[in-house]
Amino acid sequence: MRQRLLTAVTAAVLVAGPAFADLTIIDTSYRTGPYAANGIPFSDGYQDYFTLLNERDGGIGGEKINLVECETGYNTEKGVECYEGTKGAGNGALLYQPLSTGITYQLIPKATADGIPLHTMGYGRTSSKNGGVFPFVFNYPANYWDGASHAITHILEQNGGDISGKKIALVFHNSAYGKEPIRTLEELGKKHGFEVMLLPVDHPGQEQKSQWLQIRQQRPDYVLMWGWGVMNQVAIQEAVNIRFPMENFIGIWWSGSENDVKAAGAGANGYKALAFHNLGSNYPVYDDLRKYVVDAGKAAGAGDQLGTVLYNRGMYAAILAAEAIKTAQEMHGTAAINASQMRDGMENLDMTEAKMTALGVPNFGPEFKVSCQNHGGNGYGAVSQWDAAAGEFKLITDYYQSDQEVISALVAEDSAAFAAENGITPGC
Amino acid sequence: MPDQLLFGMEVVLNGLMAGVLYALVALGFVLIYKASGIFNYAQGVMALFAAMTLVGIMEGNVPFSHLINAVFGTQVHHFGWQVPGIAAVALTMIVMVALAWVVNQLIFRHLVNQAPIILFMATIGLAYFLEGFGDVMWGSDIKKLDVGLPQGLNTVIDDLTYGLFGYGFFIDNLDIVATVVAALLVGSLVVFAQYSKQGRAMRAVADDHQAALSVGVSLNFIWVMVWSLAGFVALVAGIMWGTKSGVQFSLSLIALKALPVLMLGGFTSIPGAIVGGLIIGVGEKLFEFSVGTMVGGATENWFAYVLALIFLVFRPQGLFGEKIIERV
Known part of the structure; x- marks a missing residue:
């Protein structure tokens, strides 16, 4: 009887554990399977930046970030299982970054019904740029x-x-x-x-x-x-x-x-x-990442991915999520935001160069502003080139804006078709 | 000569070369099936594991370094030396023999006389275990494999065909090496099976386990030997495919390319694996070249199976497989 009681208490403590943290972010990662080599650096970058905010700043607005990792193996079914299993984690998931177009397509109706935003950065359903049809899906800064x-x-x-x-x-x-x-x-x-x-x-x-x-x-x-x-x-x-x-x-x-x-x-x-972002590790934020995360033994992985292209992309995704949280906190006057407020923060995100510089990532990504009509940013991207001798990609162009005349028409057409199929009345 | 005909000839030649690479994977399946009746689902993962081990040894990586560092708080990754390719291949082969022994001792020794489906399920378990074990042992990053094999356009064939037809054929040097290696491998295996004492014992076990046991053939020894041979074939396949794409998880999926080859060539014939590979390689490439462009492309994966099914309808045991007649 005593043993059963002890087991029950232990289980209750374990289940209740995440509830102490207030800002729950889900990292649907893939560290196993055929795409693990790409999933690992992205997830490391994503998690390490949140760890940095917790360790250096005490979280965001005084609230610690509770990062929950769920392994998908880049498998759509497992991705959906992860979503169902984690959406209630902590005080409720604030954001998903599925890192898979297949998983994204499955989660769009579910997340919309549950009122939890998805950030599909540079992947997923392109026409979700139209926030009037896809209120809970964001694909900034480019698709x-x-x-x-x-x-x-x-x-x-x-x-x-x-x-x-x-x-x-x-x-x-x-x-x-x-x-x-x-x-x-x-x-x-x-x-x-x-x-x-x-x-x-x-x-x-x-x-x-x-x-x-x-x-x-x-x-x-x-x-x-x-x-x-x-x-x-x-x-x-x-x-x-x-x-x-x-x-x-x-x-x-x-x-x-x-x-x-x-x-x-x-x-x-x-x-x-x-x-759609800059490359390399020559940014002030990396000094902090090494000091507060890697050297402190708190890195998500082995700490050997810093500065790689996909680590930078994961870190950039985390930066954009953190800035959306700050925006939501300012908008709603509370640090402990919920998923709906997170969505508002994402929809009002304004990434300026001054903001990026203050975060220790000057000239790291293009400036963009999100709105209800535009969940996809301004469509800027650059070209990088592989230097085999140096062993690194380098940006060789400025950021180009995509052909808005062609892209906007395609987004409008595809999102209208989705709205018609699903009985959605578009509107902002 | 019309361009399309020249292109078609180039496609056929490349199909033959691709077929050899498929056959290299299929050979491992045949060896184990022939000696034990086990369809080894883990053959693709064995190729991955062998290639990972080879790169790890060549680069002097510390096995299980992530685990060691996580448990002991150390930062060890490399021994600080590099091992030459030939020596690394020999050391990897020792690891594969050890793996064969462990697999036999822990799994298959206990499953003698079990139904084929049980043995098949055991190999599925082995495949998933090896996938994870390989990742933990060597990490899941993509590794460059360079054992000094030539790669890229063969300029002699390019110049020769250009001189003859006014169009230079593309043949990959690596494919030529793979063809030579496969020919040597098949020749050696056939000679081994036909003329060596162990080879004859292997065939005896394949024919009848109990009869072989009754004349003093050690089933354990033969199975370890066969799994070791399959490990060697996996290593060769891993080297060829790993040189093309880097050593990474997807190497384990090359087994998918071997299945139609086995269906077509038969599960019990070593030459059948080669002939099956060549037919599949040429068939899928020619179909993609001639019909693929009209139906949106990407036909190779499914067409290989269609081709194998067509052969199955007329010859269920495969082109070279043994016809099984069971009297009731």
Whole structure:
């Protein structure tokens, strides 16, 4: 009897534990499975920044952050299980960052019904930029369609503004994610007179000989890539093998981390990838991360990912979440905000350069302002290039704004179709 | 010669090369199935584990370093030395033999005479265990594997075909190496199985466990030997595929490429694995080249299985598999 009582008390304490923390953020990470090499640095960056805020500042507005990690293995079903299992954690989850387009698609109706915001930074359903239709989904600062436009803008810039008659191939993961840029590229092709060549690659993408033989035979002027995981490494290696000029090979930001190029060695030098934030670790915030988190033994991982592309992206996601929390706290006059107030904070987020500089990340990301009509930011992105000798990606362009004429029309069309299918009356 | 014909010839050649790589994975399945009747679901993970171990040894990484550091608060990652490729391959083979022994001692020794489905389930468990064990032992980051194999365009074939047809064929140097290695491997395995004492014992066990036991063949020894051979084949496959894509979790998924090869070539034939691999490789590449572009592409994964199913309908035991007749 005593033992049963002790067990019951222990269980009650364990369950009640998270309730002491007030700002609950869920990190649906993947540290196992085929995409673990990418999931780990992102999650480390995301968690380490929140740990820094807890250790250095005592949380946000005096409230500690309760970060709950849930392993999805990049599996959509597990992602949904994570959501269902954690939405009530602590005082209730404030925010999800699913880090998977598949999981995002499943969570959009659930999170909307539960009133919990999703931040799908640079992935997910692109038309969720329209906050009038997707009130609880935010995809700032840039989305896939912006990315397609950034790549074309870069190619235009390299060709004196005229790419009529050029052939641009898209090597893409044969999934909802990989197919996202097709429509945008087709519209941009009509506008600028280039031809689009589509080359799907089935999951996981370990064998791409057919696609790259077609590229060798048909000689497109540029190759764009929407890949993830092993597909990226194999594609870059195959491009090296057929001697495709690396400076004409541009990947989306999910095809542009150190993991993607290192396996191909020196041959990958010059490969380009899009980015919606800056790279490297030469920022004041890193001094604090080392002092308060890594050296204090509180890092989420082994502490060996600082400054990598995906660590920076995870950290940037955490910075944007933290700033949205601050905005919500100011708006509602309370430090212990709820999910609905968090949504308000995200919808009124204003990221200025002055704010980023004060946070120790000057010139790290483009300025943008969120509104009800625009949950996706202003559509700015840049191009980075791999320097194999230095072992790092470097931004080689300023931030371009995507072609708003084309993108806005596509967002309006797709979100209207979603609203019609789901009986949503759009409105802000 | 018309461009499309030249392109088609290039596709066929590359299909043959890809088929050899598929066959390398299929060989491991065949070896274990032939000797023990076990369909080894863990063969792909064994290739991953072997390749991870090889890179870890070559780079002088400390196994279980994350675990050690987390438990003892240390910061050890490297021994500070590098091991040459050949020596690392030999050391990795020792690890694979040890793995074979452990697998046999802890799992399969206790499952003799169990139904095939039980043995199959055991290999599923083994696969998931090895996945996690490999990650804990060597980390889940993507590792570059460089044992000095050439990679990229073969300029001799490029120049030769350019001189002949006015169009240079692309053949990857790594694929040529894989073809030579696969030929040597199959030749050695066939000779071993036909002419060595252990090889004959392996075939005896494959024919009838109890009859083999009654004439003094040690089932334990044969199974450890076969799992070790499968470990060696996994290591070779891991080197070839790992050189292409880096050593990472997805290497374990190459097993998916071996299944249609096995269905087509038969589960019990070593030459069948090679012929099956070549047919699948050429078939899927040619289909993608000729029909794929008309139906949106990405046909290779499913077409390989369609091809295997067509063969199955006419020859259920596969092209080279043994026909099983059970009298009742």
